[in-house]
Amino acid sequence: MLNRMKHYPMVLLIILNLMVMNVWAKNIDLSTLPNRDSVQLTIYNSENLTLVRETRQISVKKGQNRLQFSWVNTKIDPTSVQLNIISHPIELQLNNTTFPHDKPQMLYWHIMSAVESLVTVEISYFTSGISWRADYSAILSQSGKTMSMDSFVSVSNHSGEDYENAQVRLVIGKINLVEQVNDLVGQAQYKKEKRKRVKQDMSLRIAKATMSQRAGFYFASNELMEKEKEVEKDSLSEYTIFTIDGTETIPNQWSKRLRSGFSKDINIDIIYRYRPREYGDHLARILLFTNNKKSSLGDAPLPEGKIQLYQKNKQNTLTYIAGVTLKYTSVDDKVELNTGVDPDIYFDLMSLKNWKDMIWMHYRKANVYRRIGDGHIIVDHNSRVAGWNEHQMFAQHVRNYTDNPINVEIRRVIKGDSILKSQLDIKKHDFQTVDIHSHLKKGEKQALLYEVDTKKGRNAKQNQVSLETRIITYPTW
Amino acid sequence: MPYKNIYRFIILSLCFLPLANSYARIKLITLPVREHVEIQLENKHTTIIEEERIVPLKKGNNNIDFSWHNSSIRPDTIIFRVLNDESGLKTNILSVSYPPNESALTWKVSANQNGSARVRISYAINRLNKKYHYIARANQDESKMQLVQYIKVDNQSGEAFNEARMNTGSEHSVTLPMEIDETQQFINHNYTDVPIEKTYTVNAVQFGYQDRTQDTLNVLMHYQIHNDKAHNMGTQSLVAGKYRIYQQDKEGTAVFVGEDWGEYTAIDDKTDLFIGQARDIVVKRVIERKKHRLINGNLYNLDVLLSYEIENFKNKPVTLIIEEFLPYLNNETLSAISENGLEWEIGSDTTLSGKPIKQRTNSETVAYQIKLPARTEATKKIKLIKKLHINFKNQW
Numbered sequence: 001m002l003n004r005m006k007h008y009p010m011v012l013l014i015i016l017n018l019m020v021m022n023v024w025a026k027n028i029d030l031s032t033l034p035n036r037d038s039v040q041l042t043i044y045n046s047e048n049l050t051l052v053r054e055t056r057q058i059s060v061k062k063g064q065n066r067l068q069f070s071w072v073n074t075k076i077d078p079t080s081v082q083l084n085i086i087s088h089p090i091e092l093q094l095n096n097t098t099f100p101h102d103k104p105q106m107l108y109w110h111i112m113s114a115v116e117s118l119v120t121v122e123i124s125y126f127t128s129g130i131s132w133r134a135d136y137s138a139i140l141s142q143s144g145k146t147m148s149m150d151s152f153v154s155v156s157n158h159s160g161e162d163y164e165n166a167q168v169r170l171v172i173g174k175i176n177l178v179e180q181v182n183d184l185v186g187q188a189q190y191k192k193e194k195r196k197r198v199k200q201d202m203s204l205r206i207a208k209a210t211m212s213q214r215a216g217f218y219f220a221s222n223e224l225m226e227k228e229k230e231v232e233k234d235s236l237s238e239y240t241i242f243t244i245d246g247t248e249t250i251p252n253q254w255s256k257r258l259r260s261g262f263s264k265d266i267n268i269d270i271i272y273r274y275r276p277r278e279y280g281d282h283l284a285r286i287l288l289f290t291n292n293k294k295s296s297l298g299d300a301p302l303p304e305g306k307i308q309l310y311q312k313n314k315q316n317t318l319t320y321i322a323g324v325t326l327k328y329t330s331v332d333d334k335v336e337l338n339t340g341v342d343p344d345i346y347f348d349l350m351s352l353k354n355w356k357d358m359i360w361m362h363y364r365k366a367n368v369y370r371r372i373g374d375g376h377i378i379v380d381h382n383s384r385v386a387g388w389n390e391h392q393m394f395a396q397h398v399r400n401y402t403d404n405p406i407n408v409e410i411r412r413v414i415k416g417d418s419i420l421k422s423q424l425d426i427k428k429h430d431f432q433t434v435d436i437h438s439h440l441k442k443g444e445k446q447a448l449l450y451e452v453d454t455k456k457g458r459n460a461k462q463n464q465v466s467l468e469t470r471i472i473t474y475p476t477w
Numbered sequence: 478m479p480y481k482n483i484y485r486f487i488i489l490s491l492c493f494l495p496l497a498n499s500y501a502r503i504k505l506i507t508l509p510v511r512e513h514v515e516i517q518l519e520n521k522h523t524t525i526i527e528e529e530r531i532v533p534l535k536k537g538n539n540n541i542d543f544s545w546h547n548s549s550i551r552p553d554t555i556i557f558r559v560l561n562d563e564s565g566l567k568t569n570i571l572s573v574s575y576p577p578n579e580s581a582l583t584w585k586v587s588a589n590q591n592g593s594a595r596v597r598i599s600y601a602i603n604r605l606n607k608k609y610h611y612i613a614r615a616n617q618d619e620s621k622m623q624l625v626q627y628i629k630v631d632n633q634s635g636e637a638f639n640e641a642r643m644n645t646g647s648e649h650s651v652t653l654p655m656e657i658d659e660t661q662q663f664i665n666h667n668y669t670d671v672p673i674e675k676t677y678t679v680n681a682v683q684f685g686y687q688d689r690t691q692d693t694l695n696v697l698m699h700y701q702i703h704n705d706k707a708h709n710m711g712t713q714s715l716v717a718g719k720y721r722i723y724q725q726d727k728e729g730t731a732v733f734v735g736e737d738w739g740e741y742t743a744i745d746d747k748t749d750l751f752i753g754q755a756r757d758i759v760v761k762r763v764i765e766r767k768k769h770r771l772i773n774g775n776l777y778n779l780d781v782l783l784s785y786e787i788e789n790f791k792n793k794p795v796t797l798i799i800e801e802f803l804p805y806l807n808n809e810t811l812s813a814i815s816e817n818g819l820e821w822e823i824g825s826d827t828t829l830s831g832k833p834i835k836q837r838t839n840s841e842t843v844a845y846q847i848k849l850p851a852r853t854e855a856t857k858k859i860k861l862i863k864k865l866h867i868n869f870k871n872q873w
Contacts, residue, residue, distance in 0.1 A: 137556055154573075156575075225537065225567070225588060225589040226537075226538055226569065226571060226587040228569045228570065228571055229571060248572075253576075253577030253578070254574060254576055254577055255575035256572055256574045256575070257573040257574075257575070258571075258572045259570065308554050308556075310525075310556075313517075314648075315515075315650070317515050317517060317527050317644065318517065318525060318599050319517055319520060319525070319646075320517065320523045320524075320525045321520070323553070323554065323601075343521070343714065343741050343743070344743050346746065350839050351818070351839055351841065352839050353840050354817075354818030354819055354840050355820045355870070355871075356817070356820055356870075356871045359776065359871060361776065372772065372773065372776065379773055380773065380774060382774065383773055383774030383775070384774050384873075385776050385873045388871075390817060390818060392818055392840075393840075395839075399743070399745075401714065401743030401744055401746065443745060456817075474835070476832065477823055477832065477843065
């Protein structure tokens with residue numbers, strides 16, 4: 001620790017003053033520096049907040065003891081620092097805490113002890129500057145039907161303090177800080193310990209079974225080969241806690257990345273969607289998969305993070321697809337990744353033909369309406385068009401130049417009192433939006449024809465689109 | 478690769494140090510050299526490097542350092558994979574640590590025995606860009622051409638790659654050295670005997686007039702490239718790039734006739750290359766008639782007759798495409814564009830033969846194709862008069 005002081009000016013110190021008198025020397029002190037025995041970090045990313053719980057062993061004398069705790073150049077919240085006496089809760093009593101006026105980032109605990117003993121204390125506090133983030137790396141198979149995905153968590157320490165051999169917990173979810181933090185960590189700790197006990201029991205059973213085997217049977221010795229660390233995922237109320245197995249050392253200014261999961265055969269769907277409000281004015285290639293057991297996922301929510309997507313190519317190397325953000329995904333929820341435009345899909349909407357009918361004229365003098373073509377038209381130069389039906393025929397051209405069949409979903413907003421006529425597979429999304437679905441084989445070219453009839457002016461009675469099945473043929477001019 | 482360069486740029490190294498002090502930056506290291514480098518140029522925006530190295534591992538935990546000083550690697554894209562397990566060597570990647578203020582990382586890898594592992598490191602790199610360009614060499618009668626696709630790879634990434642295989646997504650690849658700040662150009666595809674379809678097109682709005690006072694239109698020439706098997710192509714999508722077009726003259730010399738930006742052309746798709754303006758085909762466009770036919774009140778039809786006077790001074794027959802952009806025609810004739818969709822039909826006074834071209838005609842454009850016969854010594858030139866009658870309906 002002292003050695004590190006040379007390298008890192010930002011340190012946490014706990015000093016036990018050896019004087020047990022009631023009057024403290026003003027400037028000359030003799031102190032010992034108890035080391036940290038264990039440290040646990042619980043990182044709440046949503047708030048830039050980390051709960052640090054550390055245990056240290058201190059020697060106390062019978063009577064008054066003074067404990068100095070300082071955190072120069074760190075990002076600790078001074079109001080959050082707490083001392084908890086673990087080993088002798090009855091014999092030791094924390095009398096008061098003093099924050100000296102002339103020394104910022106320091107406090108004194110005054111402890112009255114009934115014994116002279118080595119005592120274990122826990123110091124907890126909040127610090128900022130430690131953060132974690134999730135990221136993912138996925139490799140699609142050549143066929144594009146499955147993918148493997150590595151999930152990672154990276155912890156960055158910019159708190160000003162080194163944390164050696166720390167147990168690291170990561171909290172996913174937006175927390176309310178007022179009362180819940182300790183409960184959360186406490187319950188997760190209990191769960192973890194319970195599971196650990198089950199594991200220990202299992203190991204014991206295996207060991208016993210091995211011992212009972214005849215001579216000549218050996219366990220393959222792999223002691224030196226450290227296993228990949230497991231990241232345990234616990235859900236607790238609205239939160240999920242990732243606990244990294246064992247301990248990690250994360251010096252100040254360093255980052256560390258660990259694999260939190262690996263899924264080999266995730267079934268994926270690729271769908272091409274045109275939804276200008278969501279994805280911009282182009283046909284976007286959307287990669288879909290579900291965070292469930294079937295996808296060899298689903299043991300925990302997927303925290304938000306960047307995902308890098310690659311695909312295996314014919315040369316068995318990787319082709320880069322895209323780097324996009326994976327949003328927080330609950331268990332059994334769908335993941336949607338917009339991987340951008342595929343140049344091998346041609347997509348173009350063409351307006352083919354327009355025409356009008358049901359044109360109504362308004363005769364102002366008589367205040368009557370007459371329809372053009374009904375045989376009762378009276379020529380009046382002062383009459384005005386008051387209502388009409390507009391017909392528009394469209395061809396949505398889609399060409400699939402990729403090596404695989406594709407599914408296309410096109411969302412169109414059709415305003416006004418309209419009827420959409422076509423033979424296509426169309427479903428209404430809302431009162432004025434439709435989704436056109438189509439499937440294209442490899443190399444297939446389609447012109448998806450549809451007609452939109454809109455009642456305008458006084459003809460309009462509603463403001464919604466309705467669907468009608470009708471064979472639409474390419475126009476001739 | 479000289480060691481000096483290795484130190485300057487990307488270093489993969491193995492540290493033999495007690496793991497408790499893994500963040501101490503004083504190390505004894507070995508430097509496994511690159512065995513194989515692949516530059517993936519398939520993605521439009523992102524270049525991927527894949528490099529393989531043989532890394533000696535000892536039983537237990539190993540620290541593998543990877544640093545990239547002065548080179549523009551994107552650290553969030555780095556993937557580390559151990560490839561072979563043939564010797565029984567098993568490995569686990571335990572963690573990755575990122576030291577402060579350094580372009581470096583350390584993988585902590587455990588091995589079940591001493592041995593050498595072939596590892597593949599993949600990462601995206603910035604400023605290693607590619608450009609496509611094409612050289613088209615047409616024969617003298619413009620019936621066929623040779624089309625060569627070149628790729629130019631410019632390496633400003635700050636890293637040198639000794640013998641890198643360039644992967645462009647095509648079936649074959651080339652292996653070239655890529656030094657720092659160096660540009661390499663290579664042929665990616667060479668298509669021969671590609672049949673040419675040459676078109677002549679007029680469009681008063683899109684291509685404009687050659688002489689407005691004389692009503693003569695610009696006549697634009699295009700080569701149509703069909704990227705399919707029927708045209709001896711269709712092996713790979715043609716990425717967008719500049720096309721330089723040459724034509725052989727009588728002496729067999731290639732004469733530069735023009736250049737154009739070609740769009741991305743998928744297999745079985747086609748693209749038009751503008752190669753210049755024709756002088757030997759003259760098209761005059763005149764609005765011969767515009768009649769306002771009242772239906773009632775403010776509702777009317779508009780009757781427009783266009784006349785084209787077409788002359789071919791060439792010794793060979795050509796195909797001319799006449800396009801009319803109808804909103805402009807409507808505007809030109811009445812100086813008001815209707816807010817409603819344009820309703821029109823082809824009138825009976827049209828003398829252009831056949832139907833409009835389906836691929837080029839829609840609610841706003843009408844296009845016709847005309848075969849112009851070659852001129853003869855007797856006629857000197859061919860002159861045709863063609864009419865297009867458009868009836869704009871239900872306007873107000």
